[in-house]
Amino acid sequence: MSISEDRNVTERPAGRFARLVRPDEGLIDRSIFTDEDIYQLELERIFGRCWLFLAHESQISRPGDFFSTTMGEDPVLVVRQRDGSIAAFLNSCRHRGARVCRADMGNAKAFTCTYHGWAYDTAGALRAVPNLSDGYHNELDTRQWGLVRVAQLDTYKGLIFGTWDPTAPPLIEALGDIAWYMDGFFDRDGSGTEVLGGVHKWMFKGNWKLAAEQFASDMYHGQTSHASAMMAGAQGLDEVDERAAAQQFSAKPDNLGRQFSSPLGHGTGWFDGPPAEGDTTPLAEREWEETQREARIRQLGADRRPGGHTTVFPTFSYLQGRMSTVRVWHPRGPDQMEVYSWILVDKSAPPEIRDIKRRDAIHSFSPSGLFEQDDGENWAGIQSVLRGRIQRRYPFNYQMGMGHEHHDPDVPGNIGYVFDEMAARGFYRRYAQMMDSELYPNEPPEWAPPR
Ligand code: FES
Ligand SMILES: [Fe+2]
Numbered sequence: 270m271s272i273s274e275d276r277n278v279t280e281r282p283a284g285r286f287a288r289l290v291r292p293d294e295g296l297i298d299r300s301i302f303t304d305e306d307i308y309q310l311e312l313e314r315i316f317g318r319c320w321l322f323l324a325h326e327s328q329i330s331r332p333g334d335f336f337s338t339t340m341g342e343d344p345v346l347v348v349r350q351r352d353g354s355i356a357a358f359l360n361s362c363r364h365r366g367a368r369v370c371r372a373d374m375g376n377a378k379a380f381t382c383t384y385h386g387w388a389y390d391t392a393g394a395l396r397a398v399p400n401l402s403d404g405y406h407n408e409l410d411t412r413q414w415g416l417v418r419v420a421q422l423d424t425y426k427g428l429i430f431g432t433w434d435p436t437a438p439p440l441i442e443a444l445g446d447i448a449w450y451m452d453g454f455f456d457r458d459g460s461g462t463e464v465l466g467g468v469h470k471w472m473f474k475g476n477w478k479l480a481a482e483q484f485a486s487d488m489y490h491g492q493t494s495h496a497s498a499m500m501a502g503a504q505g506l507d508e509v510d511e512r513a514a515a516q517q518f519s520a521k522p523d524n525l526g527r528q529f530s531s532p533l534g535h536g537t538g539w540f541d542g543p544p545a546e547g548d549t550t551p552l553a554e555r556e557w558e559e560t561q562r563e564a565r566i567r568q569l570g571a572d573r574r575p576g577g578h579t580t581v582f583p584t585f586s587y588l589q590g591r592m593s594t595v596r597v598w599h600p601r602g603p604d605q606m607e608v609y610s611w612i613l614v615d616k617s618a619p620p621e622i623r624d625i626k627r628r629d630a631i632h633s634f635s636p637s638g639l640f641e642q643d644d645g646e647n648w649a650g651i652q653s654v655l656r657g658r659i660q661r662r663y664p665f666n667y668q669m670g671m672g673h674e675h676h677d678p679d680v681p682g683n684i685g686y687v688f689d690e691m692a693a694r695g696f697y698r699r700y701a702q703m704m705d706s707e708l709y710p711n712e713p714p715e716w717a718p719p720r
Pocket of ligand 1: 362363364365366367382383384385386387
């Protein structure tokens with residue numbers, strides 16, 4: 270029986286995703302990228318329960334600063350409180366549900382709904398209701414009608430995460446081993462990071478998982494998808510060395526690139542060792558990285574992770590190294606996503622480096638970035654194929670590197686070669702577990718490398 274013929278969503282809901290998503294065989298049914306019922310269940314079981322990235326602390330440094338985002342499709346306000354703590358609320362008036370804040374970000378003393386004028390303070394309490402005495406006869410208990418709070422909120426190295434699930438484990442436990450890898454980007458020299466400029470936002474056709482799995486696991490596409498962008502000098506090079514550009518993503522000996530997969534669904538991949546011959550990184554950046562080397566070793570115990578791609582399950586992704594982009598793939602239906610993307614720099618970075626980072630990110634990964642358009646074009650193209658009827662019979666292949674996963678004394682977790690789909694299999698193993706579980710699955714799915 271094919272994986273698609275085996276799909277019976279109503280009869281045996283308990284094991285539905287164990288059948289659609291088969292990472293141990295490297296097979297995944299295409300319906301998880303298109304089915305509206307599955308999407309609705311994702312909003313509940315993935316986006317209603319997982320720790321989701323909300324904002325960077327540097328975006329809301331003063332009391333009253335707020336940033337507007339979404340968790341799944343639910344609008345959320347992240348607000349710096351008077352005591353310096355951070356809170357997040359459903360951005361929906363308790364009266365008829367209108368957004369109480371329609372700005373993307375800013376500073377506020379109160380959030381006043383534009384429909385009938387209910388006003389909430391920055392801690393979410395309902396403070397003023399027009400016509401409270403004559404209309405409501407003073408019978409409305411305003412203490413009961415404050416904004417809905419995000420159940421848990423925490424930060425890791427300047428990154429603010431929240432979850433709607435009061436039973437979800439603490440953030441640090443939900444991150445697991447990926448925190449070790451995150452430190453290589455968010456805590457390189459002890460000064461931390463900050464957002465450079467504002468937020469890029471854009472929509473495109475494509476299921477959110479296509480982007481999330483790519484950033485978790487897929488260095489593989491670079492040499493094909495991004496070959497022309499590299500040759501065209503996508504990172505704003507003044508002089509283009511075509512040979513060097515083509516080498517950026519080309520295969521290297523097995524020990525020069527690795528991939529990590531977490532049982533909690535996170536994944537990252539990177540090249541180690543020296544940069545490719547003819548590295549095109551601007552001289553000033555190379556020199557700065559060199560001067561920072563000691564600080565990195567002091568902070569991290571090693572000069573860890575020069576560059577790579579990462580997804581923190583489910584939708585927080587970043588590229589470290591030259592591109593320094595951090596983003597969230599917000600779901601907007603089974604066939605659409607909205608991207609929020611930030612450029613991040615070390616707080617210690619001097620103006621010249623900030624300028625290089627800004628240009629690099631805009632040229633490579635932004636709405637106008639060449640790499641971004643390569644990726645978006647691929648995902649939108651796949652999504653259009655997924656409209657067909659016949660194609661549904663044939664599962665996707667995630668078999669690269671199966672059986673060759675291992676452990677590595679240098680780095681934590683399950684490790685594969687940089688060209689591998691191990692981290693995508695790990696992403697979907699956790700995805701299927703969460704989708705099949707009525708209660709938050711504290712124990713990650715069992716799986717261990719064969720060697
Ligand atoms: S919807 Fe907000 S005051 Fe009526
Ligand atoms: Fe890409």
